Amino acid sequence: MALIFIFIDGLGIGPDHEQNPLADTWEGFTLFSGSPLHTSGFRSKTSAGKVVKSIDAQLGTEGLPQSGTGQTTLFSGENAAKLLGRHHGPFPHTKIKPLLGTPSMFGKAKAAGYRCHFMNAYPDRFFEIAEKRNRWSCTTKMCIENEIRLNRQEDVWEERALTAEIFQDIWRKRLGINLPDISESNAADRIALAAEENDFVLYEYYLTDKAGHARDPDEAWEVLDRINRLLKALAETLDFNRNLLLISSDHGNVEDLSVKTHTLHPVPLLAYGTGAEVFKHSESLMDVTPAILQWLSSYARPKLS
Helix, strand or coil: CEEEEEEECCCCCECCCCCCHHHCCCHHHHHHHCCCCECCCCCCEEECCEEEEEEECCCCCCCCCCHHHHHHHHHHCCCHHHHHCCCCCCCCCCCCHHHHCCCCHHHHHHHCCCCEEECEECCHHHHHHHHHHCCCCHHHHHHHHCCCCCECHHHHHCCCCECCCCCCHHHHHHHCCCCCCCCHHHHHHHHHHHHHHCCEEEEEECHHHHHHHHCCHHHHHHHHHHHHHHHHHHHHHCCCCCEEEEEECCCECCCCCCCCCCECCCEEEEEEECCHHHHCCCCEHHHHHHHHHHHHHHHCCCCCC
């Protein structure tokens, strides 16, 4: 059994208006939520095998939530914004970086003997820049601190990892890396295989946050269509009698294209599959990692040491 966490950056639950691309019908999301991801249609629900909630991303701290503190909180269960005294991003502040080490969900899961896998791959150029500047995102910093392998170009070729845009086309068009296009079914198959080989699988989709900052309706629709297609394929591919799919975010953004900043809106938490009820008491970003660890201890089997 495995928990598959699809982390979608910058996805809030906001009002239903013409500047909210989530006001459209997105079948991939509604397959797991049962209702639209906007305030006039969203409905919380807890039942066997399904939890649908909106959770707080403000963390009792004034100002707009940011990725550095929001993701660190999401990935550790500790209130990074409170620790720092403010919201901070996009990268984790030096003071909160330790939370991405052993206190993090990967750190604790790995220490308990669970097999953890990060699906994202990065081109060589990313490593050159990140290593030179020593500036890592929350997800990559968490992997480095806990010795979770960061995938490279060869892992994409060998179909063990996914590119940030899912279908490999942008790597080819913008980076000149000669990768073939893949379908949403191909991408879902890679995640399903990782779930067979691991207990905890994480995939980060951050193009939603970029589209929200750009305030471009066409770009927002395109990036939402990509993740929507992947979610539809996962609904058809994963065995939910053996696995749990978790979808959540760190802060709002793409749901309000009238501004280029993040928002104060809550974010969705969708848990679907075996043991989803573990997440029924989640109320904020702080509650996600503890629930993940509880699910692992209840449903996954630690590897032999």
